[in-house]
Structures are given as structure tokens and as C-alpha cells.
Amino acid sequence: HWIEQQQLKRFTGVRTLRAEFDLFCLRSVDPAYDPSHFARESANARSNAKALEYVQKCEQNLLDRRGFNLPSRLLSEILLGNSKYVIAAFRNIKEDKKFPPTYFYAYDPYAHENIQFYQYRPKRIGQPFYTVCSYPLGDYLQPPPENTLRITQYNGWIKINPNGRVHADLGADIYTGRRKPRVIYLRLSNILRLNFITNQFGDTLNFIQEEKEAGFTVFFPDTATARDTLRLFFSYEGELMSKNSDGNWYLKDRVYWTPRLGYFRRARYKIIFKYPRRYQVISIGRLVKDWYENNWHLSYFVHSTPAKASIFAMGDFRKQAFWGPDSVYIELYGRQASSEKAFRKITADVANSLFLFSKYLTPYKYKSLKIIEAPRLDSQGFPGFINLTWVSFKSQYHGAMEALRSHEVAHQWWGNYIGWRTYRDQWLSEGFAEYMGALFLALALPSTQFYKKQLQAWCDDILEGGNIGVSLGLQEFGFSKRALRNSELEKSGPIYLGYRIGQREPADYYLSIYEKGAYVLHMLRQYLIDDQTESDEQFWTMLNEFLKTWAGRDPSTLDFIRFVNDFTHQDLTWFFNQWVLGDKIPSYEYSYRIIREKAGFQITGTVLQKEVPDDFRAYIPVLIYFNGHGHVRRRIKVQGRTTHFRFGPFEWKPQNFVFNADNAILAKIKNKN
Numbered sequence: 001h002w003i004e005q006q007q008l009k010r011f012t013g014v015r016t017l018r019a020e021f022d023l024f025c026l027r028s029v030d031p032a033y034d035p036s037h038f039a040r041e042s043a044n045a046r047s048n049a050k051a052l053e054y055v056q057k058c059e060q061n062l063l064d065r066r067g068f069n070l071p072s073r074l075l076s077e078i079l080l081g082n083s084k085y086v087i088a089a090f091r092n093i094k095e096d097k098k099f100p101p102t103y104f105y106a107y108d109p110y111a112h113e114n115i116q117f118y119q120y121r122p123k124r125i126g127q128p129f130y131t132v133c134s135y136p137l138g139d140y141l142q143p144p145p146e147n148t149l150r151i152t153q154y155n156g157w158i159k160i161n162p163n164g165r166v167h168a169d170l171g172a173d174i175y176t177g178r179r180k181p182r183v184i185y186l187r188l189s190n191i192l193r194l195n196f197i198t199n200q201f202g203d204t205l206n207f208i209q210e211e212k213e214a215g216f217t218v219f220f221p222d223t224a225t226a227r228d229t230l231r232l233f234f235s236y237e238g239e240l241m242s243k244n245s246d247g248n249w250y251l252k253d254r255v256y257w258t259p260r261l262g263y264f265r266r267a268r269y270k271i272i273f274k275y276p277r278r279y280q281v282i283s284i285g286r287l288v289k290d291w292y293e294n295n296w297h298l299s300y301f302v303h304s305t306p307a308k309a310s311i312f313a314m315g316d317f318r319k320q321a322f323w324g325p326d327s328v329y330i331e332l333y334g335r336q337a338s339s340e341k342a343f344r345k346i347t348a349d350v351a352n353s354l355f356l357f358s359k360y361l362t363p364y365k366y367k368s369l370k371i372i373e374a375p376r377l378d379s380q381g382f383p384g385f386i387n388l389t390w391v392s393f394k395s396q397y398h399g400a401m402e403a404l405r406s407h408e409v410a411h412q413w414w415g416n417y418i419g420w421r422t423y424r425d426q427w428l429s430e431g432f433a434e435y436m437g438a439l440f441l442a443l444a445l446p447s448t449q450f451y452k453k454q455l456q457a458w459c460d461d462i463l464e465g466g467n468i469g470v471s472l473g474l475q476e477f478g479f480s481k482r483a484l485r486n487s488e489l490e491k492s493g494p495i496y497l498g499y500r501i502g503q504r505e506p507a508d509y510y511l512s513i514y515e516k517g518a519y520v521l522h523m524l525r526q527y528l529i530d531d532q533t534e535s536d537e538q539f540w541t542m543l544n545e546f547l548k549t550w551a552g553r554d555p556s557t558l559d560f561i562r563f564v565n566d567f568t569h570q571d572l573t574w575f576f577n578q579w580v581l582g583d584k585i586p587s588y589e590y591s592y593r594i595i596r597e598k599a600g601f602q603i604t605g606t607v608l609q610k611e612v613p614d615d616f617r618a619y620i621p622v623l624i625y626f627n628g629h630g631h632v633r634r635r636i637k638v639q640g641r642t643t644h645f646r647f648g649p650f651e652w653k654p655q656n657f658v659f660n661a662d663n664a665i666l667a668k669i670k671n672k673n
Ligand SMILES: [Zn+2]
Pocket: 379, 380, 381, 407, 408, 411, 429, 430, 433
């Protein structure tokens, strides 16, 4: 696919990689790769030793940089039989003779994205290890199926010692379907070490968990049961918790503190936390029981609707609770030092966001919403639970902070109520939540210019590489020019690459998935606005139906495109090809004049479209204002290089002509009048 080819160019400088190597290693258990097929000349002992050293180095790199245990994987392949898995590594001396990069090329028949291509540069600063390409051999856009091997429920104990060391005894129900696995690979934070694994019959199972490995492999006896659900018990421990300066604790790894199968698959969580008496643990779900035993505090949380991920926080919190809209119980947990004023402000924004999104999207799904002050710079939304950065409890930034709080509340719908399928679809969560944050500014704070400023800031971030005045505090929204000085902007690739965009510059991930992702939704809303009534009702109806259609499930980008096409009875595939799968951003130069004819006044003009392919399409809304007689909204369909437009005749003389009203299309705009 051209997206992958472009990534190849981004990291290697060429569209087709022809390598010359001085070292090459290939690992597979497929007899087709038996070395005897390749050995044309008998290698001497010295080069064999060098090659062997290279193999070991490559394996160590994969483990250190990707948490990937290749020997363990090869062992699994032997057990599975008839293996086609193969991985090759080579040093490309053609690219750089002195410090050649190592490339890893893997073919994995079981992964959804069968082909993986990595680049490792041991001599560069930070020793970058990039995913250059990753793609399925089948249809590039086809998402992986929903019903594969997955954990459906966690059940058990998490004990947190006074020093922050965690000991877990967790049961997990694994849905296997008809497939009876001999081997399963699960991910688990490399902070945590397994003690033992047993099955539902009490048999101890063999496993491999290497130092630094980002998971482990479990081996099952031949006599696997005929049931479609396995129950395993995991005992593991490690220094999972870290204490911040205020004495509250946070998770060093917020995702892989439980063993996980696949990418953010949904599961139920029933966990008893046992921890020092002076603290309080807050987790997702309902607090079913809370009690004390000697020096220990115990809290039993049950989250009975499948959640994409769970989380907990531990500390000595200052708590405030109140009834929000629709009898939602809102619980706020801050540091003891946080101010009453901050609590009030956050409370108001959360309640207003809940009210608005319940009204415009779908009713909020849970009976309560917990907001926990997190000792980090970033925030996350879990079902009924928001980790809100301490910055939001302190900062005076007016506008941007309201949008952030609202963004996190919006994740209750985008990310939780419906999720996203793979890393490529993350804009369906982050981009949507980001846009909801902006719409919150428009709907809840209409007297401010915040919404307009937010849109302009996104434009400036994406098109101009940042906003002037951010670092001076003159501007509340967007990045500063300095923060984006290393940004690759649109050259990093399209939204559909997900996290891979930010591999060189993390801000590029934010720019694409959050800001441009939000802008895609903004453009869709602008497209769906009724020109006569200027109502965006169709947009909200579409989101409402999308939520209801995918409730409790995880759509992919392709699912969203299909949904939009069905909903609008139009084929808007071109729109998504341009903005989600494509990386080009147009530039428009327009000019117009007002002419008076017998029938009335007319506006005629020209739009030049540049920097995009000829079939690039846009419907650019314009507003025509008449002195004392209101205005009308029209749109110009632009395709190809030159477009002529004509509006009228009008009874009154147009006084003002607004091109690309409401920043409707993400584009560089120039008025050539
Ligand atoms: Zn978010």
C-alpha cells in the first residue's frame, strides 16, 4: 500500500529498499529455510562465530527495545507445528557503510498485520528502533475480526504493600472459541514477574517470561478441555506503584498491570484490593464492599460491563461528591493540598459536559463518575473513571483547561461506550473526544471566543507548525512554534498510521490523531450542516446512531466510513481517503467580485486549488452578508485546479463575503482580491 511505501521512504529515504548486507541472520522453524538450501560456499569458522554473535545481538535488541522474546516465539512455533513464521535481520551497508542500520523483517501468519519491518540504528542518539512498515497481506483497510481469543473476565486479589510492591493473585477467563490452543502469549508489564500459573484443575502450567520481556508464553498440556473458556490463575508481583511528592501512589504501567490478550479487548473486572489502612483505593466499577482487617484496608470493586481497560489509584484523598445531571453521582478525589476553588471549577465543567453530551449524544451509561487527580501531565478516561492531570487542578489557563476536562468526560462516549479496534483507529477515540472538547467551548461558553480560537490553533499547529504567543501566555490554545520545531507535520503520514506517526516526534502523534482527527470530524459536521437552516442536527443524529449501532463494541475506521455512507445515503469514501488515509492538505487562493445586473447583485469568483492531487474535492462554505438583511450560507464545490463560482442574484448588495466560514476546511487560505 502506498502508505507503507511512504513510510519506507520516511525512514530509509527510498521507496524500494535494495539492501547490501555484511551480516544477515534468518530465524525460522520452517524446514523450507533449512540452511543447507542456501549454503553455496562452506562458511569458515571465523565468520560463523561472527554471525552467531550477530544473531544473539539481534535477539537482545528485540527483547530490549520491543520486549519481544524471539527464542520463546520459535519454541511456540515448534509446538504449533507446520510453522511458516520467519524473521530476518541484516545490516544494510549500502545505506551507511560506517554505521549500518539493522533491519528486521518478519512474516507472522498468525498476526493480523502479517508483515513487520523494523529499523534499528544503534549508533544514533537514543538508539532509535522504529516500526517502518506493518501491514496485513490481505486488504489493507480490513480490520481484524472481533471474536478472537480474548480474556472475558478478571477475578481476584491485588495486594499493595506499604512500600508500593504489588502482589497479584488474579484469575482470568479466556475465551478460546473452537480453537484449542497449545500455547498462548499474553502481555504483562515487564515490571511484574510471574510466580506461577495454574489452570482450573489446579495443574501448574509451564511458562516462559524472560527478563525485560513485555509478556509471557503459557504452555498447555495436550489434554486441553473441550470447553470454549479456559480459566487460568496468575500469581505475579513487582514494584508497580510509585509515590509522588504528595504521598499519593500511581501505577507505573496503567495498561499491562493485568495480563492481557490482544489489543484493548473488553473484559469484566472483579478485584479485591488489599492495601495499607491509611489509604483509599479507587477503581472502575461499583465498590461492593469496603472493610478493614488489622493494618489493612480492603475494597472490592466490580465492573460488570466489559471494559477496554481498568485502572486504580491509591492515596490519601480529599473527597467531594455531589449529584450531577440525571442523578449521576460525581465523586472528585484530589490531593489534600488542592484548593476548594479548583474543586468547584472542575465539578462545574464535569457536570456541564455530562449534561451536554448526555443531551446531544446518548444518555450517560453509568450511575457514577469518579474523577481522580493524577500526578502526571496526561489524563485518561476509563469507564466511569477519569484520571485528570494535577495541572487541571492548578492551572489558570482559561479555555484550554475547560476543553481538556470536557475531552476527558467525552471519552465516556468515545473510547468507552464505543471504542476503537486497532492502533490505526485511535482517532475515533482521541480525535472525537478532542472535538467534543471544542464543541463544549462553543455550547457551554458561547460568549467567549474559545471555540474559534481552538479551531484556529489547530489550523496553525497543523499548517504553520505551531502558534505564536503560546509560550508568552498571549494565546491559550495550541502548541508553541518551539514545541513543534522538530515536527514532521503532514510528512509524518496520514491519521491511519496511529501511534506510528509519533515515532520520531511525539508531538506529531498528538497533532495528527488529536488535532487533525478532531478536524476531520469538524469538516464532516460542516459538510452535514443544512445551508438553509444552518443547523447541525444531522451531525448529532449521525453520532447518536453511530453510538447506538456500536454500543459496547469497537469499530474500525472502515466501519465508520461504511456507517457514514449508509447514514448519509452518499458515498463519502473520497472524504476519508483524503483526510484519514491521505496526508495532503490543500491550499486555496480565491478572488471574487460583486456585479450588478438587471436581476440583482451577483458574486462571481475563482478558487485555485494547490498542493493536492487533481481529484481532491472540497465543499467550501461561504457566508454572504447583506447590510441589515442578515446573511446566506452557500458552498463552492472545488475539484481540480481551477473552480469558478457564481452566487445570486440577490436583492440587496452583498457587504461581506466570508470564504471557508467557521474554518470549515483544513487548508491554507489566501485572498487574492
Ligand atoms: Zn484523550
